[in-house]
Amino acid sequence: MQRQLPLLTPIRGIAALIVTYFHARLILFPQWRDSIAESTHFLENGYLWVDIFFILSGFVMMYVYQSTFATGSSLKKWRGFMWLRFSRIYPLFFVTLAALFIWEYYKSIHQIGFYAGPLFDAWGATGIPPFSGPFNRTETLVPNLFLVNGILSQPLSWNIAGWSLSIEWLCYLVFPLLMSVLLRPAKSNAWLPVLIMMVLGGMVSMHGTLDITSTLNAFVRGICGFTLGMWLSRISFSPRMKSWVNHDGLLIALIIALISVLQFSISYTVTMTTYVLFALLVLVAANQQNRSSLLLGLLDNKVTQFLGDISYSIYLWHSVLLLAGVEILHHINPYWTAWWYAQTSAATVLTGIFIFTAVLITVSVCSYYLFERPLMKWMRGMGGKRTTPEVSKA
Numbered sequence: 001m002q003r004q005l006p007l008l009t010p011i012r013g014i015a016a017l018i019v020t021y022f023h024a025r026l027i028l029f030p031q032w033r034d035s036i037a038e039s040t041h042f043l044e045n046g047y048l049w050v051d052i053f054f055i056l057s058g059f060v061m062m063y064v065y066q067s068t069f070a071t072g073s074s075l076k077k078w079r080g081f082m083w084l085r086f087s088r089i090y091p092l093f094f095v096t097l098a099a100l101f102i103w104e105y106y107k108s109i110h111q112i113g114f115y116a117g118p119l120f121d122a123w124g125a126t127g128i129p130p131f132s133g134p135f136n137r138t139e140t141l142v143p144n145l146f147l148v149n150g151i152l153s154q155p156l157s158w159n160i161a162g163w164s165l166s167i168e169w170l171c172y173l174v175f176p177l178l179m180s181v182l183l184r185p186a187k188s189n190a191w192l193p194v195l196i197m198m199v200l201g202g203m204v205s206m207h208g209t210l211d212i213t214s215t216l217n218a219f220v221r222g223i224c225g226f227t228l229g230m231w232l233s234r235i236s237f238s239p240r241m242k243s244w245v246n247h248d249g250l251l252i253a254l255i256i257a258l259i260s261v262l263q264f265s266i267s268y269t270v271t272m273t274t275y276v277l278f279a280l281l282v283l284v285a286a287n288q289q290n291r292s293s294l295l296l297g298l299l300d301n302k303v304t305q306f307l308g309d310i311s312y313s314i315y316l317w318h319s320v321l322l323l324a325g326v327e328i329l330h331h332i333n334p335y336w337t338a339w340w341y342a343q344t345s346a347a348t349v350l351t352g353i354f355i356f357t358a359v360l361i362t363v364s365v366c367s368y369y370l371f372e373r374p375l376m377k378w379m380r381g382m383g384g385k386r387t388t389p390e391v392s393k394a
């Protein structure tokens with residue numbers, strides 16, 4: 001029986017919230033974006049937390065399914081694996097896409113133009129007709145439905161978080177092929193993380209950032225993290241190393257280092273250092289053993305576990321609430337949004353962010369129980385597959 005990896009689930013929940021605030025800084029509180037960036041670039045670097053999703057996913061997929069593919073791959077195994085993954089990621093994605101489509105259709109009937117606050121207004125995006133952009137364009141609907149939106153040349157579309165699901169889906173497609181190489185012990189593939197970091201470093205040098213969400217480059221970004229996670233899952237520690245890894249001191253050092261690095265403005269050094277720290281954090285977190293520890297109690301408890309459980313709903317619904325939510329409020333009463341964007345006091349903005357977070361958590365909890373779990377269970381039952389006991393929600 002596989003050992004549980006509970007600490008990975010809270011990491012997923014924390015990462016989902018950070019990505020949420022990364023997007024919210026442009027729509028929910030753009031009046032504070034510059035002020036926050038003057039003090040810390042933690043939010044400006046928030047896009048990088050998508051990469052820890054790829055690393056976590058590769059780690060968990062390898063950990064859970066290595067026994068399935070240990071005796072080799074076959075079309076039957078591949079189909080079974082793909083159906084399990086499809087039933088995990090697609091149903092809720094479709095629900096959020098449908099919600100955005102319905103709102104866009106309503107806008108088209110009532111001639112409501114695009115609105116996302118003063119920042120998009122300054123960029124000349126306010127008032128764009130329905131189904132014309134900047135996100136909800138007619139020509140990008142079919143690619144989204146088939147989960148190939150992440151590799152097309154168009155920028156972010158519809159549920160803007162969906163690009164990473166598209167890349168994740170493509171990673172699943174090649175997962176059995178990667179297994180044939182990565183089932184060997186990690187030390188026999190020591191060249192792999194070096195190659196991955198060289199590829200990622202080259203992308204950062206070329207683009208100046210790793211915030212790449214379309215074309216083949218987005219797939220390269222995702223497959224690098226996914227493959228690195230698979231490789232990390234094959235690392236085994238000696239008893240002496242286990243006692244050193246399973247220690248609060250190392251976890252604290254990694255968390256402090258990660259938070260410290262993310263304070264600095266986007267650069268090659270910050271990006272690559274963050275990536276390495278993400279990999280180390282996943283590796284160390286996955287190898288923690290049950291022990292009496294205040295730190296583990298803070299990181300791994302019922303609240304953080306549940307946050308991780310609903311992280312997929314958080315990740316998919318946050319952009320719906322931001323994009324459609326602001327438009328709906330503005331349509332109902334434009335004076336509300338005008339008043340909000342004129343607020344600059346810390347207390348008011350923090351209250352607004354707290355309310356948004358509470359609404360997002362509430363919607364995500366409802367979504368988790370009403371859509372995510374029931375639809376996944378129904379699809380897996382329809383496919384004749386039992387729900388795989390995944391160690392960390394992937």
